[in-house]
Amino acid sequence: xxxxxxxxxxxxxxxxxxxxxxxxxxxxxxxxxxxxxxxxxxxxxxxxxxxxxxxxxxxxxxxxxxxxxxxxxxxxxxxxxxxxxxxxxxxxxxxxxxxxxxxxxxxxxxxxxxxxxxxxxxxxxxxxxxxxxxxxxxxxxxxxxxxxxxxxxxxxxxxxxxxxxxxxxxxxxxxxxxxxxxxxxxxx
Amino acid sequence: xxxxxxxxxxxxxxxxxxxxxxxxxxxxxxxxxxxxxxxxxxxxxxxxxxxxxxxxxxxxxxxxxxxxxxxxxxxxxxxxxxxxxxxxxxxxxxxxxxxxxxxxxxxxxxxxxxxxxxxxxxxxxxxxxxxxxxxxxxxxxxxxxxxxxxxxxxxxxxxxxxxxxxxxxxxxxxxxxxxxxxxxxxxx
DNA sequence: GTCTATATTCGGATAGAC
DNA sequence: GTCTATCCGAATATAGAC
Numbered sequence: 147x148x149x150x151x152x153x154x155x156x157x158x159x160x161x162x163x164x165x166x167x168x169x170x171x172x173x174x175x176x177x178x179x180x181x182x183x184x185x186x187x188x189x190x191x192x193x194x195x196x197x198x199x200x201x202x203x204x205x206x207x208x209x210x211x212x213x214x215x216x217x218x219x220x221x222x223x224x225x226x227x228x229x230x231x232x233x234x235x236x237x238x239x240x241x242x243x244x245x246x247x248x249x250x251x252x253x254x255x256x257x258x259x260x261x262x263x264x265x266x267x268x269x270x271x272x273x274x275x276x277x278x279x280x281x282x283x284x285x286x287x288x289x290x291x292x293x294x295x296x297x298x299x300x301x302x303x304x305x306x307x308x309x310x311x312x313x314x315x316x317x318x319x320x321x322x323x324x325x326x327x328x329x330x331x332x333x334x
Numbered sequence: 335x336x337x338x339x340x341x342x343x344x345x346x347x348x349x350x351x352x353x354x355x356x357x358x359x360x361x362x363x364x365x366x367x368x369x370x371x372x373x374x375x376x377x378x379x380x381x382x383x384x385x386x387x388x389x390x391x392x393x394x395x396x397x398x399x400x401x402x403x404x405x406x407x408x409x410x411x412x413x414x415x416x417x418x419x420x421x422x423x424x425x426x427x428x429x430x431x432x433x434x435x436x437x438x439x440x441x442x443x444x445x446x447x448x449x450x451x452x453x454x455x456x457x458x459x460x461x462x463x464x465x466x467x468x469x470x471x472x473x474x475x476x477x478x479x480x481x482x483x484x485x486x487x488x489x490x491x492x493x494x495x496x497x498x499x500x501x502x503x504x505x506x507x508x509x510x511x512x513x514x515x516x517x518x519x520x521x522x
Numbered sequence: 523g524t525c526t527a528t529a530t531t532c533g534g535a536t537a538g539a540c
Numbered sequence: 541g542t543c544t545a546t547c548c549g550a551a552t553a554t555a556g557a558c
Binding site for chain 2: 541542543544
Binding site for chain 3: 547554558
């Protein structure tokens with residue numbers, strides 16, 4: 147693996163664990179085994195490296211979500227597959243976590259991958275809801291974009307509840323709760 | 335206002351804006367106008383002061399939520415009142431935000447107020463759902479605890495989506511989506 | 523490309539005078 | 541109770557040799 151790749155991967159994992167404010171260049175160097183001079187040779191500094199790491203995490207998250215949502219079956223089943231994917235709940239979401247960090251939100255380079263990921267995800271799920279409605283799988287009355295936002299929010303909020311209680315249980319409750327509600331719109 | 339109170343309030347606002355890792359004793363001193371010696375006289379250090387600030391924020395959040403949930407009306411209306419409360423969405427949730435901070439999660443003194451707040455809130459809403467079901471307002475099939483977790487998660491996740499896109503809109507979509515889903519369980 | 527040296531400011535305190 | 545002085549390591553680099 148290239149030096150750049152090792153730096154990016156180490157930064158990805160540190161951002162996930164500790165956020166942007168909590169991640170230092172020194173910690174990145176130690177985790178990657180790359181020296182200080184090398185790091186500053188390949189990247190202009192912490193923001194530059196973080197931006198590269200976030201772009202890669204965003205790509206990866208999109209790939210994973212798309213795999214769940216493209217599963218064979220109806221709209222409900224595909225949303226359920228996305229919601230029920232096996233997650234390391236207590237680690238939280240590597241993308242959603244960044245939304246809490248003021249330095250990330252304030253820097254367009256850093257916020258862009260976060261925004262784009264959630265825009266894409268909400269759109270993708272909204273399309274699925276609309277499709278389910280068009281083909282009669284869902285009763286009328288569901289608003290695709292609103293429903294999609296709620297589905298994505300349940301996952302992101304589920305992480306918050308899980309970490310708050312140091313247990314995956316509230317996350318799973320929230321998922322079951324959301325699918326229970328969505329299920330009421332399914333036609334026989 | 336007492337020196338302690340000024341320290342606590344300044345810490346509350348800084349924790350809300352910048353999180354635990356991002357909040358320094360010096361910043362607290364500057365915002366509160368309290369000198370270094372004073373700060374360390376009244377509090378043992380940053381963790382001690384943060385714990386006091388979080389306990390106070392938890393109390394306040396609970397008071398605000400209880401006011402919404404105790405509004406006159408049925409279960410649906412009271413949940414809707416909670417969800418539709420006027421929020422400064424882009425600031426995020428002062429309690430939920432802390433769940434992302436590894437140093438908060440790792441310290442029982444700091445995590446306790448966060449955990450207790452969400453435990454209480456989920457329980458309070460679950461009771462409301464159960465009540466609505468007992469008196470026939472909701473169709474059978476709603477699981478109170480799961481539904482409550484989903485409701486709370488939508489709010490917390492809504493904050494994440496809003497901050498990611500630097501707009502309150504996704505938050506409002508998620509709220510509308512959740513209420514749309516819950517509405518399907520209402521009896522005429 | 524990588525290494526070591528150096529620099530500046532901040533973080534998070536402790537000590538002791540007033 | 542509050543103030544100033546002091547401390548030590550971390551954060552985030554820059555400079556220049558190899």
